[in-house]
Amino acid sequence: MSGVTWGxxxxxxxxxDVKLGYNAPRNGPDGKPIxxxxxxxxxxxxxxxxxxxxxxxFPPIDVPIxxxxxxxxxxxxxxxxxxxxxxxDDDDDEVEKKKKKKKxxxxxxxxxxxxxxxxxxxxxxxxxxxxxxxxxxxxAIKSFNSLATSTSSPPIVSTEKTLxxxxxxxxxxxxxxxxRCTDTMPGHTEAVLHxxxxxxxxxxASGGGDTTVRFWDTNTALPKFTCxxxxxxxxxxxxxxxxxxxxxxxxSGTLIIxxxxxxxxxxxxxxxxxxxxxxxxxPMHRNEGKGERIxxxxxxxxxxxxxxxxxxxxxxxxGHTDSVEAIRWGGEGLIYTASRDRTIKVWGAEDIEGTxxxxxxxxxxxxxxxxxxxxxxxDYTCRTGPFDHNGLNDGSADAMFARAKSKYTEIIxxxxxxxxxxxxxxxxxxxxxxxxxxxVKRLTGHQQxxxxxxxxxxxxxxxxxxxxxxxxxxxxxxGNFLHTLTGHVGAVYCVAWSxxxxxxxSASKDSTVKLWEVGxxxxxxxxxxxxxxxxxxxxxxxxxxxxxGSKDRTIKIWKH
Amino acid sequence: MSHLALPPFPxxxxxxxxxxxxxMERHRKLHGRRMDAExxxxxxxxxxxxKKAQFAQKVTGIxxxxxxxxxxxxxxxxxxxxxxxxxxxNKHANDDAVADGAVPAYLLDREGVxxxxxxxxxxxxxxxxxxxxxxxxxxKVKPVADDEMFKVLKTGxxxxxxxxxxxxxxxxxxxxxxxxxxKYERFIRPTGLRFKKAHITHPELKATFHLDIIGVKKxxxxxxxxxxxxxxxxxxxxxxxxxxxxxxxxxKVVWGKFAQVTNNPELDGCINGVLLV
Numbered sequence: 001m002s003g004v005t006w007g008x009x010x011x012x013x014x015x016x017d018v019k020l021g022y023n024a025p026r027n028g029p030d031g032k033p034i035x036x037x038x039x040x041x042x043x044x045x046x047x048x049x050x051x052x053x054x055x056x057x058f059p060p061i062d063v064p065i066x067x068x069x070x071x072x073x074x075x076x077x078x079x080x081x082x083x084x085x086x087x088x089d090d091d092d093d094e095v096e097k098k099k100k101k102k103k104x105x106x107x108x109x110x111x112x113x114x115x116x117x118x119x120x121x122x123x124x125x126x127x128x129x130x131x132x133x134x135x136x137x138x139x140a141i142k143s144f145n146s147l148a149t150s151t152s153s154p155p156i157v158s159t160e161k162t163l164x165x166x167x168x169x170x171x172x173x174x175x176x177x178x179x180r181c182t183d184t185m186p187g188h189t190e191a192v193l194h195x196x197x198x199x200x201x202x203x204x205a206s207g208g209g210d211t212t213v214r215f216w217d218t219n220t221a222l223p224k225f226t227c228x229x230x231x232x233x234x235x236x237x238x239x240x241x242x243x244x245x246x247x248x249x250x251x252s253g254t255l256i257i258x259x260x261x262x263x264x265x266x267x268x269x270x271x272x273x274x275x276x277x278x279x280x281x282x283p284m285h286r287n288e289g290k291g292e293r294i295x296x297x298x299x300x301x302x303x304x305x306x307x308x309x310x311x312x313x314x315x316x317x318x319g320h321t322d323s324v325e326a327i328r329w330g331g332e333g334l335i336y337t338a339s340r341d342r343t344i345k346v347w348g349a350e351d352i353e354g355t356x357x358x359x360x361x362x363x364x365x366x367x368x369x370x371x372x373x374x375x376x377x378x379d380y381t382c383r384t385g386p387f388d389h390n391g392l393n394d395g396s397a398d399a400m401f402a403r404a405k406s407k408y409t410e411i412i413x414x415x416x417x418x419x420x421x422x423x424x425x426x427x428x429x430x431x432x433x434x435x436x437x438x439x440v441k442r443l444t445g446h447q448q449x450x451x452x453x454x455x456x457x458x459x460x461x462x463x464x465x466x467x468x469x470x471x472x473x474x475x476x477x478x479g480n481f482l483h484t485l486t487g488h489v490g491a492v493y494c495v496a497w498s499x500x501x502x503x504x505x506s507a508s509k510d511s512t513v514k515l516w517e518v519g520x521x522x523x524x525x526x527x528x529x530x531x532x533x534x535x536x537x538x539x540x541x542x543x544x545x546x547x548x549g550s551k552d553r554t555i556k557i558w559k560h
Numbered sequence: 561m562s563h564l565a566l567p568p569f570p571x572x573x574x575x576x577x578x579x580x581x582x583x584m585e586r587h588r589k590l591h592g593r594r595m596d597a598e599x600x601x602x603x604x605x606x607x608x609x610x611k612k613a614q615f616a617q618k619v620t621g622i623x624x625x626x627x628x629x630x631x632x633x634x635x636x637x638x639x640x641x642x643x644x645x646x647x648x649x650n651k652h653a654n655d656d657a658v659a660d661g662a663v664p665a666y667l668l669d670r671e672g673v674x675x676x677x678x679x680x681x682x683x684x685x686x687x688x689x690x691x692x693x694x695x696x697x698x699x700k701v702k703p704v705a706d707d708e709m710f711k712v713l714k715t716g717x718x719x720x721x722x723x724x725x726x727x728x729x730x731x732x733x734x735x736x737x738x739x740x741x742x743k744y745e746r747f748i749r750p751t752g753l754r755f756k757k758a759h760i761t762h763p764e765l766k767a768t769f770h771l772d773i774i775g776v777k778k779x780x781x782x783x784x785x786x787x788x789x790x791x792x793x794x795x796x797x798x799x800x801x802x803x804x805x806x807x808x809x810x811x812k813v814v815w816g817k818f819a820q821v822t823n824n825p826e827l828d829g830c831i832n833g834v835l836l837v
Contacts, residue, residue, distance in 0.1 A: 190658075190660075190662050191661075191662045191663070193662055193663070193664045193665075194664065208662065209658070209661075209662020209663075210658075210662075211658055231658070232658055233658065233659075233662040235664060235665040235668075236665055251668075275665065275668065276665075277665045278665070299668075299669070323669070325666075372666065373666075451666055452666070489805055489807055489813050490805065490807065493664070493666070493667075510805075510807045511807055512807075528810040528812075529810075535663075535664045535667075536664065
């Protein structure tokens with residue numbers, strides 16, 4: 001087999017400046033020496049590195065079987081940037097500087113690696129057998145081999161075979177874990193039912209049982225506007241992806257659109273005869289970036305789509321026979337709704353080929369009990385729209401649209417849109433809703449109703465919170481189970497991801513918020529302070545703070 | 561045989577009740593009404609209630625029964641009509657009031673999930689502890705005298721010593737209790753009357769749990785009884801509530817909580833109590 005030899009000794013190899021020399025004692029990321037391969041496995045394997053978007057495929061390389069992820073990372077950096085060895089020249093012209101800047105970016109990007117047992121040159125579709133490399137190549141191969149012996153299929157490693165390793169870039173920036181309560185914001189005179197940060201992370205809004213919507217200043221942690229207008233408990237709130245509109249829905253079915261810069265209401269509409277369970281804005285990258293449409297779901301079994309600019313109902317989606325519990329406006333021009341009638345329905349939101357706006361596209365069935373919650377792999381991208389992780393965007397409308405679109409295409413190029421639904425039958429279903437009405441996988445493990453699911457911003461993982469006091473982390477590419485996070489002593493109500501996808505926070509009935517690091521099963525931080533159940537939780541998209549709303553009528557801000 | 565052609569003569573009673581032809585109207589048309597006709601009608605109408613009342617008081621037997629039945633129906637219809645007329649003017653106190661106990665959308669419509677507040681108020685409990693008093697369900701109990709509580713045991717070879725006492729009530733003895741030598745053991749707590757568990761009712765959850773006793777906090781009769789771990793009616797005991805999943809404000813699981821005994825354990829053979837929350 002042809003390919004560059006990337007031998008164990010590295011003597012006389014053309015790329016001599018790998019920062020972690022292979023001759024150095026091999027230590028894992030935790031500092032412990034990595035066990036040497038046993039005799040049944042070859043000392044090196046042929047590996048083909050493929051980027052997750054499928055755009056880059058390197059020729060097969062012979063690498064030592066006990067290569068760690070950091071070493072693979074160095075290898076990818078080297079392959080992506082082959083001229084990195086000319087560090088010595090000190091040319092100060094602009095082109096060189098730019099190049100260096102780009103190079104630095106390439107070198108600092110961390111990667112996640114997935115080992116696939118099949119030869120899969122495109123790399124875009126992940127098979128359910130894919131395994132993430134957590135420590136080293138050897139460990140992943142061993143786990144595959146132990147699986148292979150039990151199912152009597154041939155082991156994946158042989159000198160004849162080439163392994164496909166997919167690498168996926170992780171967030172370059174790091175969000176610092178929250179550890180303390182910096183502010184307690186009283187104001188609501190009844191339980192706080194929903195809090196949400198604006199897509200830029202600079203504003204915070206909350207809806208409460210005292211029928212008010214309140215806007216807060218995140219810098220000073222002081223109230224900005226108190227908006228009255230609702231006549232009943234404000235159950236759900238939502239910022240538009242551009243951050244210029246804000247919607248809130250109450251228990252009597254009224255939808256109000258607010259102007260977050262002044263706190264004035266723009267549009268009040270008695271949308272439903274019963275309470276509003278969810279609100280979802282049209283993603284910024286659809287519909288020429290106008291982002292003026294909004295969908296609401298309600299207990300009365302209907303879903304309505306409004307145009308905020310025209311201030312009227314565009315269409316009503318009726319088809320569910322019971323309360324609609326969750327709604328998501330996907331990035332592909334589809335609206336997903338989950339209902340108590342045990343089905344998930346997919347509706348067309350636009351007139352694109354094959355579908356008309358307001359028409360039922362498909363019905364996803366599988367759940368045995370009411371479906372409580374939905375999560376989309378692109379939820380975070382759609383929510384933050386044109387804003388980057390610093391909460392900045394480029395001013396003009398066209399630029400914002402272009403930015404939102406490029407962000408979305410980057411995410412969707414790695415994997416197609418995935419939907420996860422959680423139900424009272426204690427299971428989750430993993431769907432590819434844009435193409436199929438068959439579930440990809442049924443995820444079991446929870447012992448009580450699943451209340452909340454949340455995809456990590458990159459779509460690599462998702463977390464599910466259940467009334468059985470557990471949070472479970474699953475692989476976002478294929479729905480494989482990864483970890484159970486135990487520690488809460490009451491039902492878990494909400495989970496939220498940090499914007500870099502490395503931490504999860506969860507809010508529980510036991511009045512605490514807990515912070516978890518992905519990959520560990522014990523809480524990294526327990527954040528007590530609320531005097532009663534914590535109902536709402538959100539991690540700011542710029543990663544600086546977490547807000548939690550509680551039955552004790554306060555909102556707490558948690559920071560590093 | 562002319563009677564065959566004529567209709568049968570009507571019954572005299574029928575003749576009286578049903579006027580033949582519209583002779584009243586005819587008369588009115590021809591001659592007009594009396595000048596005071598309206599006034600008389602009004603008065604008659606006004607007097608009719610009195611007349612009816614008089615009749616209702618006078619009437620007896622089956623007629624009374626039938627009349628009252630009819631009157632009852634009339635009155636019900638009347639009440640209904642009045643209510644209908646009042647509908648608009650009625651004051652609706654709670655139309656705009658927002659219900660208490662706001663819960664997020666995901667908890668709405670979840671019956672079976674107890675919404676009772678089970679958080680402990682440790683601060684309150686601590687304050688009470690400091691004062692040495694509890695606001696307890698049974699504030700006053702009959703004091704138990706020493707001679708009721710203890711039975712004198714005769715000891716010594718001649719059985720002439722009487723310094724030993726046996727507790728005749730239910731006691732709680734901790735797991736790590738070791739008996740003293742008989743010479744020093746003044747109080748004997750019989751094993752037959754020892755208890756380790758109690759049925760404790762949570763007053764807000766309205767549920768009863770079979771919980772381990774951790775200790776006797778206070779026997780109201782005497783500190784001596786408290787030290788001996790005697791459980792009588794009104795005694796405050798500490799129970800292990802870790803199964804209940806109560807949580808403090810700092811997120812820790814509460815495991816010890818106080819409860820008051822509400823029955824006479826020595827008579828019932830079990831300990832019942834209420835949790836002090």
